[in-house]
Amino acid sequence: MVESLEEMRVDYRSAALDIGDLAGDWHVQLNDWLAEAVAAGVAEPNAMVLATADEDGRPTSRTVLCKGIDARGVVFYTNYTSAKSRELRASRYASATFPWYLQQRQVHVRGTVETVSAAETRAYWATRPRGSQLGAWASAQSAPVRDRRVLDDALDGVTRRFADQPEVPPPPHWGGWRIVPEQVEFWQGRTNRMHDRLRYELDSHDRSWKIQRLAP
Template identity: 70%
Template structure:
């Protein structure tokens, strides 16, 4: 396996990415690449790998789905009692990566986090399928469970609980986080590993955005 791993390699032949080709803002550029990823047929193009660190300093990562992009940041929704939420409440900082491997593209977003408003959570909650809503009630996310049957039983219990309700309410322990970036890097694979890396970053003095090119 070691020999196989050493020789696993993809030669990138993508077009160049230059500053002049970028949208005026990071969120417009991210929206553009999200659309292009979806049009390219990438499954769950809005999936991003979220990295957090807890009070013990140990990093964790997992995939979540981005559900909003605007000048304020990128938003995802989760259980507020989950491991990721405990980490975010402690550090108030996170990093996320959109990995579009088949397009030889990545986007890295880094910055502080904040809770979205209850109104934003309710608006998104209303768009979720009923099954997903019931699952949010049934799962005590990140806790140890005895077996699969216990999860199925919890979902059945939630289904019975709201069987007579036309709409399932959002659990009080569930909602959104917004990652408000200080840096957003757009990565485009190039030949000979001389990749294009363009990073939007906030100036520490006047909070304006600027773009810098990074060495690969």
């Protein structure tokens, strides 16, 4: 029998985190932790849980893949007609969490959003497998469909459409979003639920980043 949910817990003891352990820039620290997650064999280390809200403030979350981290922000790609894109346009704000359970870590990013340039979209698009490119053309993301056959037929149709073309162009309705952080929190699990939480926060006046410790 599976143990009861009330009794499911892990006492985190793998590491500690202090302000002196952090890089001066949030994106350097995030890339460092991402590299450590890759080295540790974390499954889908660039997966992040993206949270958005609609015009009425009702939230939605889902997992997407991060495809860029630099001083400008955190980037992912999607259909611009999808539910998430509609909500991003409505609120112009989002948050994302990298859940690295294997290392008892997570990173939370929150800030405004912007679309990436067409040139950036094209550069990333060129790295995608052809099948993924065709899928982006075939799927009217988030739209209701009658059954699976509708999706399979749509993919068959675009496969035939581009069969004679060596390169599949990016759809006009597809591209990248960038979360431009105002806060980036690094969380390291500690014993007795006294976790280490260190947050980079952007000062709205001088645009500098400050780091502070938060109570768990």
